[in-house]
Amino acid sequence: MTGTLVIAGLGPGPAVWIVPEATAAIEAATDLVGYRPYLDRIPERPGQRRHASGNRVEIARAREALTIAAQGRRVAVVSGGDPGVFAMAAAVFEAIETGEPSWRDLDITVVPGISAMQAAAARLGAPLGHDFCAISLSDNLKPWQVVERRLRAAVDGDFVIAVYNPASKARPDAIHLAFALLRGRKAPATPVAFARSVGRSDERIVLTTLEDADPSVADMSTLILIGSSETRLIARPGRTPWLLTPRSYGGGQ
Amino acid sequence: MTGTLVIAGLGPGPAVWIVPEATAAIEAATDLVGYRPYLDRIPERPGQRRHASGNRVEIARAREALTIAAQGRRVAVVSGGDPGVFAMAAAVFEAIETGEPSWRDLDITVVPGISAMQAAAARLGAPLGHDFCAISLSDNLKPWQVVERRLRAAVDGDFVIAVYNPASKARPDAIHLAFALLRGRKAPATPVAFARSVGRSDERIVLTTLEDADPSVADMSTLILIGSSETRLIARPGRTPWLLTPRSYGGGQ
Known part of the structure; x- marks a missing residue:
């Protein structure tokens, strides 16, 4: 053949x-x-x-x-x-x-x-500079309990979390359930980024916090990044801050 | 400026x-x-x-x-x-x-x-076809307890695990400690791949199981992939099997 x-x-x-x-x-x-x-x-x-x-x-x-x-x-x-x-x-x-x-x-x-998380990370600064995980919400072949188990584990491990396919037609409440779970377990000020169509003409990036995030802005072209406890902003005069997850953990330098 | x-x-x-x-x-x-x-x-x-x-x-x-x-x-x-x-x-x-x-x-x-995990995945088949996490062992700025916490969380979440920088000079026993932790928590037959220098002239890929893996083959040019409970081999006559983590979970089709 x-x-x-x-x-x-x-x-x-x-x-x-x-x-x-x-x-x-x-x-x-x-x-x-x-x-x-x-x-x-x-x-x-x-x-x-x-x-x-x-x-x-x-x-x-x-x-x-x-x-x-x-x-x-x-x-x-x-x-x-x-x-x-x-x-x-x-x-x-x-x-x-x-x-x-x-x-x-x-x-x-x-x-x-x-992949989408890499394009989003490049635009934002260096949010994937340390350990991270990637979870897809779209797959209706995956029981919801598996998604919940993985989100809980991602919080327990304090990983940066990249959420793919946040807005499934088969499961439109998924992203709201996911945010409810994360809000019960992570600091309200945790940085969150919604990165839509990065690199295309309709690119749109929303940088916010877990507390203030509106999950309904996410569609199937959106990649969501949720920070670890170490992820932080670097302010810039007159411009969107950069997002950084440093290589060290726990304040080590 | x-x-x-x-x-x-x-x-x-x-x-x-x-x-x-x-x-x-x-x-x-x-x-x-x-x-x-x-x-x-x-x-x-x-x-x-x-x-x-x-x-x-x-x-x-x-x-x-x-x-x-x-x-x-x-x-x-x-x-x-x-x-x-x-x-x-x-x-x-x-x-x-x-x-x-x-x-x-x-x-x-x-x-x-x-990134190295993507090159390794491409050579192996589709091991990153479903949720995964990436953990670096190299960083001597990260307390070992953080690495252990993340490995435990990665197992709890049943993520595919990509291990970067497995052989740190500052922490030469790290990869052995990591494998000991994983062996106590995951099935012995879990597929494991050591992918060294993928795409370069000295590329070398070892496909094995958690039980049989020899972590000492890993150097700083090696990316290690450890399967989830769903990751499996697809046999090929006379050639290395492909490695697949399917898009569905729990046997759903």
Whole structure:
């Protein structure tokens, strides 16, 4: 079987944040497979086939990509962010796990990319400068108790918390429940940032505190960062403060 | 004050994983500041000054960069990985916090990059496909009790765990203590990967289990991934299995 499949990420949006390996894989592909808005960001190339799909059909999309690759073609699955972080890589390997045995012989490459928490962190300063965790609220395949358990653990460990996919249609109250849990366990002055569409024309960043945060500003394009007990602001005259989680812990220098 | 400072990451090593914004910032800089081995990866440019430094002097390096930028120059601080993740961004903002008030007027940009856990995940399959945390063992500014607290919390939350900087000279037993803690709390068959220098000529990946892992294979170029209870292998005939943490939890499909 000579087909190849590359899972490549477009990062959060702008071309300047796409790694060259992803660009090259997309250019070299005979077939592009992806969520339609991601494919729409890629210039058309003569002879290159496009297989666009809607949202929330990740496994079907992965199966389609594997089927095409198994026909001997060079397929690029186009993902947002880093395909490895809450994105298409897991869907492809899940599809392989339950799919055609021959798919396991395919030559499959995952190309890493910039994930939303990294873009948000870059804009804000250095909020991920120390230990952190990433939790997705979107997945309606995950029992709510698991989300609660992870949020509690993230507080117990005093991690900086990156919340992905805060506004699921299947679970619209999730972000409000999550904030209620966090407010009962963390200091009211804990810095919180809502970073929407970072790097795109509709970028919007709200820097606030756990006490004052309005979780309803978060949509599916928003990444939320919640500080640890060490995360703090650095004031700047006339500009938004920087957000810093220092490398030391407990006041050590 | 017209000086600018860009904090740009080279990713884990290969040029194909450096985002174009970082490449452009490095090319446009009048002055490059960084740990010597990172600067050595960058082609020399006529007229561009280099300020190389040794390891473990991050704050001094950050102060030097800020001092040069405050003289009106275009400075690029060159970091490994993603500058925002256990790298130079936090050091620069810490230096600003305690440094010259005028440094807060500087135009400072953080450019996100590919961090070691992402490169490791890409090589292995999709181990970061669901909730995860990142913990650094290197920092001798962090009390060991904080590391233990975070490892316990990571187990309680059943996160996939990415361990950065596992082999600190200041704390050589750290990785052994960490594995002892994890072995007392997680299933012996939990997948564990040691991913060393991913993307470079000396890349070496060891895929094993918590029970069989030999923590002494980890050096400062190694990123360790420890699975959640859902992380599993996908066998391939004649090749290393893929590692998958599925998007669903608790057997849901």
